[in-house]
Amino acid sequence: AQSVTQLGSHVSVSEGALVLLRCNYSSSVPPYLFWYVQYPNQGLQLLLKYTSAATLVKGINGFEAEFKKSETSFHLTKPSAHMSDAAEYFCAVSEYGGGSEKLVFGKGTKLTVNP
Amino acid sequence: GAVVSQHPSWVICKSGTSVKIECRSLDFQATTMFWYRQFPKQSLMLMATSNEGSKATYEQGVEKDKFLINHASLTLSTLTVTSAHPEDSSFYICSAPSPARTYNEQFFGPGTRLTVL
Numbered sequence: 001a002q003s004v005t006q007l008g009s010h011v012s013v014s015e016g017a018l019v020l021l022r023c024n025y026s027s028s029v030p031p032y033l034f035w036y037v038q039y040p041n042q043g044l045q046l047l048l049k050y051t052s053a054a055t056l057v058k059g060i061n062g063f064e065a066e067f068k069k070s071e072t073s074f075h076l077t078k079p080s081a082h083m084s085d086a087a088e089y090f091c092a093v094s095e096y097g098g099g100s101e102k103l104v105f106g107k108g109t110k111l112t113v114n115p
Numbered sequence: 116g117a118v119v120s121q122h123p124s125w126v127i128c129k130s131g132t133s134v135k136i137e138c139r140s141l142d143f144q145a146t147t148m149f150w151y152r153q154f155p156k157q158s159l160m161l162m163a164t165s166n167e168g169s170k171a172t173y174e175q176g177v178e179k180d181k182f183l184i185n186h187a188s189l190t191l192s193t194l195t196v197t198s199a200h201p202e203d204s205s206f207y208i209c210s211a212p213s214p215a216r217t218y219n220e221q222f223f224g225p226g227t228r229l230t231v232l
Contacts, residue, residue, distance in 0.1 A: 043119075043208050043223040043225040043226045046220065090159070
């Protein structure tokens with residue numbers, strides 16, 4: 001079964017600093033991987049997704065993530081944090097091939113951006 | 116992108132009453148929808164998969180008689196919390212697969228905050 005581990009339930013950075021949110025996955029088959037962002041009392045918004053087309057994936061709001069098969073990782077980065085980036089971030093994995101459309105989420109990482 | 120709506124956005128009810136939450140795909144059809152539950156400061160837990168025209172598939176440990184799901188049309192799924200109790204208070208989120216049905220991407224509704232007094 002697939003699983004996702006997000007290292008660090010809380011990450012705090014200064015405005016303008018690098019953002020790095022870590023995600024490791026476990027999957028028996030090539031996965032589809034996703035990063036979602038959730039603002040308070042809202043649903044989830046897709047930041048980016050890995051679909052095997054390219055290992056470096058660029059998403060919205062300046063975020064990007066790199067798929068590293070050897071490390072089973074899909075870490076999310078942004079070169080310069082903005083105050084508006086403060087939110088909860090979830091990494092998710094889905095099984096390739098449409099056999100199951102279920103998403104399995106990590107526990108989430110709360111990002112705080114300090115002025 | 117595809118839009119999923121939920122109604123109501125928040126609801127407060129008394130213990131013992133039933134509450135219905137609607138999930139709609141606004142600009143696309145969804146034969147499948149998903150219902151998640153999120154406790155404060157925790158991740159999303161899949162409760163059930165709603166299937167248009169057939170019974171929902173519940174995840175292990177989810178009481179199907181407690182959480183009734185009806186997928187009445189290709190754009191509407193409803194979750195009814197029956198005989199709600201304070202422990203049912205939570206944030207409920209629905210989602211629908213991308214219309215293109217690629218990569219298992221899902222579009223999420225804005226969520227419904229349920230508070231049971």
